Amino acid sequence: MDRKDLLLNAINAALAGGKEILDVYNSDFAIEHKDDKSPLTEADKRAHLKIVELLECTSIPVLSEEGKNIPYDERKNWSQFWMVDPLDGTKEFIKRNGEFTVNIALIENQESTMGVIYVPVTGELYFSDEKAYKAENMRLKVKSLEELLQNAQILPLPQTRKNYIVVGSRSHMSEETETYINEQKELHNEVDILSKGSSLKLCMVAEGAADSYPRFAPTMEWDTAAGQAIVRGSGANVINWETQETMLYNKENLLNSWFLVKRD
Numbered sequence: 529m530d531r532k533d534l535l536l537n538a539i540n541a542a543l544a545g546g547k548e549i550l551d552v553y554n555s556d557f558a559i560e561h562k563d564d565k566s567p568l569t570e571a572d573k574r575a576h577l578k579i580v581e582l583l584e585c586t587s588i589p590v591l592s593e594e595g596k597n598i599p600y601d602e603r604k605n606w607s608q609f610w611m612v613d614p615l616d617g618t619k620e621f622i623k624r625n626g627e628f629t630v631n632i633a634l635i636e637n638q639e640s641t642m643g644v645i646y647v648p649v650t651g652e653l654y655f656s657d658e659k660a661y662k663a664e665n666m667r668l669k670v671k672s673l674e675e676l677l678q679n680a681q682i683l684p685l686p687q688t689r690k691n692y693i694v695v696g697s698r699s700h701m702s703e704e705t706e707t708y709i710n711e712q713k714e715l716h717n718e719v720d721i722l723s724k725g726s727s728l729k730l731c732m733v734a735e736g737a738a739d740s741y742p743r744f745a746p747t748m749e750w751d752t753a754a755g756q757a758i759v760r761g762s763g764a765n766v767i768n769w770e771t772q773e774t775m776l777y778n779k780e781n782l783l784n785s786w787f788l789v790k791r792d
Contacts, residue, residue, distance in 0.1 A: 529586055531642070534634060535657050536673045538610070538644045541582040542630045543666060545575035545614055546648035549621070549630070553648070559622060571621060575614035575630060583610050588634075591778075593750045600780045608636050611777060613750035617726030626650065627725030633753035638776040643757030645727050654683070654731050660761030662735060683762040684736030684791070692716035695729045695738035704744035704786075712740070730755025733789045734762040741789035744769070749782045755789075764791035 529537075552571035560568045576594035583590055591598060592612040603609070610632060615621060617628030626649035634642035645654040646666070653666040661680040670676050694709050713719045722738050730752065732738040756766040756775055766775045769786035 531657055532673050534586060534588075535642060535644070535655065536670060537583060537586055538632045538634070538642065539646075539653065539655055539673075539676070540669050541579045542632050542644045542646040542653070543669060544582055545579040545630045546646045548574040548578050549615055549628075550648045553621065553624070569615070569618060569621065572615045572618060576612070579612055579614055579630070579632065583612075583632075586610075591750075593748065596750075596782065603778060604780070606635075606778065608634070609778070611635050611640070611750050611753040613727075613748075613754070616751060617728075620725035625725065627728055629726045629728060631727050631750060631754035633750075633757055633777075635753060635777045638778050639774070640753045640757040640760075640777060643754035643761070645731055645754050645758060647728065653680075654734065654758050655680075656683075656758045656761030658761065659683075660734050660758045662731075683734050683758070684764075687736045691718040691720050693720050693722050693732075693738040695722045695724055695732045695741045702745045705742050708742040708744070708788075727751065727755040730759050730766070730789055733764050733791060734759045736762075736791075739791060743784075743788070744786045747784045747787075749777050749779070749784060752784060752787070753777055759789055762791075764789065 549571040557569050562568050572594055576592050580590050589606055589609045590612055591609055594614055613631040616631045620627040630646040632644040633640045642657050651665045651667055653663045655661055660683040662683055663680040724732055729741045733741050759766055767788050768775050775787055
């Protein structure tokens with residue numbers, strides 16, 4: 529299967545996962561809790577099953593947040609696999625603010641090389657292989673990647689703003705993040721904060737709606753993998769704060785280091 533087919537499969541898996549999520553979103557859903565006390569809904573589980581089912585034809589293994597208990601001894605030998613977060617932003621989903629996403633990334637030799645992020649409520653679709661794109665009003669299965677590209681915009685989008693924008697989280701704001709924002713205020717004449725939930729924060733930098741996204745708080749690999757591929761396709765990068773190198777994936781511990789998303 530060539531890369532165009534892989535990307536098309538990932539896009540359609542994300543769209544199908546999004547449909548499962550919306551079915552639950554528009555119902556009176558129940559909330560469970562995982563072992564780490566984080567919330568879980570029927571939407572997470574239904575999206576996970578649908579995405580895994582549709583990626584099966586690629587014959588590439590899948591590591592999903594809802595199926596993450598694959599031993600490291602097995603996955604450490606994967607040179608290529610799908611990293612999936614079937615519902616990123618469960619807290620936003622529960623709040624019903626629409627700021628949750630489906631994330632699918634192709635990881636090759638520990639690097640995120642292809643990414644798809646779908647926003648079920650708005651129908652916005654961000655995707656990348658070598659370049660990054662945004663498409664809107666995406667609801668139906670995509671039959672042709674060529675046709676999709678004709679109706680998509682290349683990222684970053686043209687901007688006319690003069691202010692420097694730091695994107696942050698609605699649900700998380702650490703002391704270190706506040707320090708970073710204050711440092712930017714000393715460097716730039718005007719600094720504004722853009723609050724977003726889930727992987728939309730990475731999409732804002734890729735799109736050009738924000739200049740940087742500092743995350744000095746815990747995240748998992750599936751939270752950032754798809755967004756990193758899209759960010760890089762747009763000409764920006766996701767930097768490991770400790771090593772100052774590009775973030776890598778499929779570590780034994782799937783917890784990310786602190787990171788900074790920034791366009792040079």
